[in-house]
Amino acid sequence: MATKRDYYEVLGVARNANKDELKKAYRRLARQYHPDVNSEADASERFKEINEAYEMLSDENMRARYDRFGHAGVENGAGGFSGGFDGGFGSVADIFEEFFGGAFSGGGSGRRRRRGPRRGADLRYDLKISFEEAVFGVEKDIDVTRPAICPSCSGSGAEPGSQPKGCPTCNGSGEVRRVQQSILGSFVNVATCPTCQGTGEVIETPCQTCHGRKQVQETRSLKVKIPAGVDNDTQIRLTNEGAPGVDGGPPGNLFVVIRVLEHKIYERRGDDIWIDLEINVAQAALGDEILVPTIDGEEKLSVPPGTESGKVFRLKGKGVPHLDRSGRGADVGRGDQHVLIHVSIPKKLSEEQRDLFEKLARTLGKEVVPQREKGIFSQLKDALGL
Numbered sequence: 001m002a003t004k005r006d007y008y009e010v011l012g013v014a015r016n017a018n019k020d021e022l023k024k025a026y027r028r029l030a031r032q033y034h035p036d037v038n039s040e041a042d043a044s045e046r047f048k049e050i051n052e053a054y055e056m057l058s059d060e061n062m063r064a065r066y067d068r069f070g071h072a073g074v075e076n077g078a079g080g081f082s083g084g085f086d087g088g089f090g091s092v093a094d095i096f097e098e099f100f101g102g103a104f105s106g107g108g109s110g111r112r113r114r115r116g117p118r119r120g121a122d123l124r125y126d127l128k129i130s131f132e133e134a135v136f137g138v139e140k141d142i143d144v145t146r147p148a149i150c151p152s153c154s155g156s157g158a159e160p161g162s163q164p165k166g167c168p169t170c171n172g173s174g175e176v177r178r179v180q181q182s183i184l185g186s187f188v189n190v191a192t193c194p195t196c197q198g199t200g201e202v203i204e205t206p207c208q209t210c211h212g213r214k215q216v217q218e219t220r221s222l223k224v225k226i227p228a229g230v231d232n233d234t235q236i237r238l239t240n241e242g243a244p245g246v247d248g249g250p251p252g253n254l255f256v257v258i259r260v261l262e263h264k265i266y267e268r269r270g271d272d273i274w275i276d277l278e279i280n281v282a283q284a285a286l287g288d289e290i291l292v293p294t295i296d297g298e299e300k301l302s303v304p305p306g307t308e309s310g311k312v313f314r315l316k317g318k319g320v321p322h323l324d325r326s327g328r329g330a331d332v333g334r335g336d337q338h339v340l341i342h343v344s345i346p347k348k349l350s351e352e353q354r355d356l357f358e359k360l361a362r363t364l365g366k367e368v369v370p371q372r373e374k375g376i377f378s379q380l381k382d383a384l385g386l
Contacts, residue, residue, distance in 0.1 A: 117249035137228035152209035229323035271335030
């Protein structure tokens with residue numbers, strides 16, 4: 001069995017070499033003996049030996065054991081070594097990236113950047129609508145300012161009667177390439193052309209309308225159909241109404257984002273509507289039939305005798321329509337309206353009212369009776385789901 005060489009000897013470094021010196025030596029040898037660039041018969045074995053040496057010496061614990069006991073001290077630690085390229089390179093191309101930068105190519109063929117039609121950017125428009133419009137739906141006219149292909153030059157960027165010309169720096173490729181010679185062979189460094197910024201053409205006579213930018217800003221009037229049941233942050237997509245495409249690509253989309261204004265008496269919770277309603281002590285004690293405002297108009301509500309503050313009544317189907325996401329306008333039902341009752345205690349009384357309350361007080365007495373049932377605040381918390 002062949003005797004293993006000293007790891008320091010393999011890397012060609014002194015025994016007190018620091019991490020930077022180890023790495024520098026390793027990468028120099030890795031470039032030299034990588035099987036992709038070295039056809040010598042023993043290149044593969046040398047490459048494995050170099051990797052193993054660097055793996056052991058770059059690990060502080062392994063290095064300390066090796067310095068004290070030699071190969072015997074790291075036999076278990078080196079047992080899992082597979083001879084793979086684990087020192088920071090996956091292939092000869094990775095070596096080139098590390099030491100020379102840029103794109104890798106053997107034999108001077110180069111790597112070309114793909115160009116072609118690209119889809120335009122998506123745009124956003126924030127639209128404010130009223131509470132009622134969100135509930136029932138509405139059609140809105142909006143004016144959107146967006147990029148558009150220049151009508152004067154049809155998007156060429158050149159003044160009518162002239163044409164863009166191929167870039168003399170990159171010959172229309174949009175890229176500049178520099179061949180480098182190294183011990184690994186010929187390599188090509190590819191970068192975006194600084195003259196044409198990657199377009200492959202230059203405009204000698206810019207369009208007077210767009211000044212060579214190929215696009216102008218335009219304001220376009222659009223109709224937006226807002227379905228019933230939308231809420232804050234609902235997005236409506238207008239296909240192909242975004243920014244124009246590049247090099248003949250399709251336009252992007254316009255997303256209309258809904259902002260619903262607050263209502264003065266209604267509060268929306270999901271697809272349910274809540275309203276606070278105040279009744280007087282007589283209505284609460286004796287019961288009454290009252291008219292409740294709803295989004296559809298007034299609705300009769302029977303308040304039973306003995307109603308306390310915090311009592312919640314439900315008017316079924318008087319809430320917000322469930323949003324029809326199918327786009328077919330189907331009837332998908334509605335939420336409910338919840339009426340939260342507040343019993344109003346008068347702060348100022350007329351002489352007649354005071355006299356009547358005094359007579360009532362004499363019949364009710366003054367005894368205070370502790371209650372084990374839920375009080376008004378507990379009822380209110382239950383009603384609100386707190």
